[in-house]
Amino acid sequence: MTQEKWGLLRNKLLKAIGRNNYTTWIEPLEFKELQDGVAVFSVPTNFMGNYVSQNFADLILYELNTAGETVQRLDFRVAANSPARPKPAVDTPPVAKPEPVAAPSEDPAQDTLESLQAAPLDSRFTFDSFVVGKPNELAHAAARRVSEGGPVTFNPLVLYGGVGLGKTHLMHAIAWELKTKHPGLNVLYLSAEQFMYRFVQALRERRMMDFKHLFRSVDVLMVDDVQFIAGKDSTQEEFFHTFNALVDQNKQIIISADRAPGEIKDLEDRVKSRLQCGLVVDLHPTDYELRLGILQNKVQQYSSSYPDLAIADGVLEFLAHRISTNVRVLEGALTRLFAFASLVGREIDMELTQDCLADVLRASERKITVEEIQRKVSEYYNIRLSDIIGPKRLRSYARPRQVAMYLCKQLTSRSLPEIGRRFGGRDHTTVMHGVKRIEELKLTDGQIAEDVEMLRRSLEA
Numbered sequence: 001m002t003q004e005k006w007g008l009l010r011n012k013l014l015k016a017i018g019r020n021n022y023t024t025w026i027e028p029l030e031f032k033e034l035q036d037g038v039a040v041f042s043v044p045t046n047f048m049g050n051y052v053s054q055n056f057a058d059l060i061l062y063e064l065n066t067a068g069e070t071v072q073r074l075d076f077r078v079a080a081n082s083p084a085r086p087k088p089a090v091d092t093p094p095v096a097k098p099e100p101v102a103a104p105s106e107d108p109a110q111d112t113l114e115s116l117q118a119a120p121l122d123s124r125f126t127f128d129s130f131v132v133g134k135p136n137e138l139a140h141a142a143a144r145r146v147s148e149g150g151p152v153t154f155n156p157l158v159l160y161g162g163v164g165l166g167k168t169h170l171m172h173a174i175a176w177e178l179k180t181k182h183p184g185l186n187v188l189y190l191s192a193e194q195f196m197y198r199f200v201q202a203l204r205e206r207r208m209m210d211f212k213h214l215f216r217s218v219d220v221l222m223v224d225d226v227q228f229i230a231g232k233d234s235t236q237e238e239f240f241h242t243f244n245a246l247v248d249q250n251k252q253i254i255i256s257a258d259r260a261p262g263e264i265k266d267l268e269d270r271v272k273s274r275l276q277c278g279l280v281v282d283l284h285p286t287d288y289e290l291r292l293g294i295l296q297n298k299v300q301q302y303s304s305s306y307p308d309l310a311i312a313d314g315v316l317e318f319l320a321h322r323i324s325t326n327v328r329v330l331e332g333a334l335t336r337l338f339a340f341a342s343l344v345g346r347e348i349d350m351e352l353t354q355d356c357l358a359d360v361l362r363a364s365e366r367k368i369t370v371e372e373i374q375r376k377v378s379e380y381y382n383i384r385l386s387d388i389i390g391p392k393r394l395r396s397y398a399r400p401r402q403v404a405m406y407l408c409k410q411l412t413s414r415s416l417p418e419i420g421r422r423f424g425g426r427d428h429t430t431v432m433h434g435v436k437r438i439e440e441l442k443l444t445d446g447q448i449a450e451d452v453e454m455l456r457r458s459l460e461a
């Protein structure tokens, strides 16, 4: 891509994000090069790279690709001659998913194991910085076990789970740990996409022997986002052979995927069954406690960079409640908050939070349904769903029913008549009475207050 083209694209960005944002965040970017799908920009500070990557990366990628460039990733590098600045919020720039493996060299002859291993793992992704909670404790324990580097007990280890739940973080943590404990081990981490890239390149250059030798000489192979090779027949085949060769030599393999191997569409059965041979563990969606723990952890990291910034009580709890999509979004929200607060020199309170994160909060607003509430309440009180909706007037059904009506009023935008209709065609005055009754009981009956709170939490998690 030429500088002129970047100049034209900047004008589009100006229109899209407005003059203020443009002047602050886009204008200082200097386009350096576009190579192997990575567009490199020079930025004055880590902080700025971090911010742009979080807030405008998608837009920039979209504009670049719409303009006919093939760009998968942006890389923001601090200009070597930048003036010294106060330490930024985080040490390394990319907050959009960091791509830890360096772009492949132009000359395939240089693709030695050493060159692959010299690729930077993300220094933030260690076990120390990984917060463990119920949803990820099994995956964490398995990762820990593999990172000890003892005899191979399960092979492969497959970590799977939704977007941004910590799969890459755990893989890097394993790699760091192995490299520290066993510096002699050849540990190779790469994305499935990189695997394919190298394979295709080796084919093109007629260097398949080198390729095979390279991949068969590792002691620990980690392939991230393996779903990427689904439907790519020759890459799958090569992956299958590499996999078998390493397992035969008792070398550890660690794989990540966005879903269980059996559910990856267009992945060959033989590859699926190989992946299922070892230990397959999933990272569950985060719960409230885990999100809060991650936020607290992050704030602690930030506090050394921003000793003067205060965060008001309740803000982290609010974020943990409201942003339940994925950890990347949660971290992004916090980084943005710190950025804004430091720019305007204000405490991070609820008002600033609501202002600064309006878009994120809107996007992550989860719609809780009446049916979901009815189901959760019936499970909680151990009664049948039909008893919540049906006509029975026994206290053991009527009270849970009122709790469910109260939660519907609080957590959904349904009107009283609508709620009544979904509770077996009851009148809106019955719903109103139920809601009022629970409001009163919450003040006098500790058990009801606790029940309502527990249910609300589990519905909002």
Ligand SMILES: Nc1ncnc2c1ncn2[C@@H]1O[C@H](COP(=O)(O)OP(=O)(O)OP(=O)(O)O)[C@@H](O)[C@H]1O
Binding pocket: 097, 125, 129, 130, 131, 132, 136, 161, 162, 163, 164, 165, 166, 167, 168, 169, 170, 225, 258, 294, 327, 328, 331
């Ligand atoms: N339990 C956790 N403790 C601390 N940080 C976490 C945790 N889980 C996720 N993160 C952070 O969330 C971000 C996203 O995590 P990561 O890139 O590992 O997700 P992923 O599961 O690989 O996502 P993808 O599906 O996009 O590949 C990273 O910055 C990571 O450090």
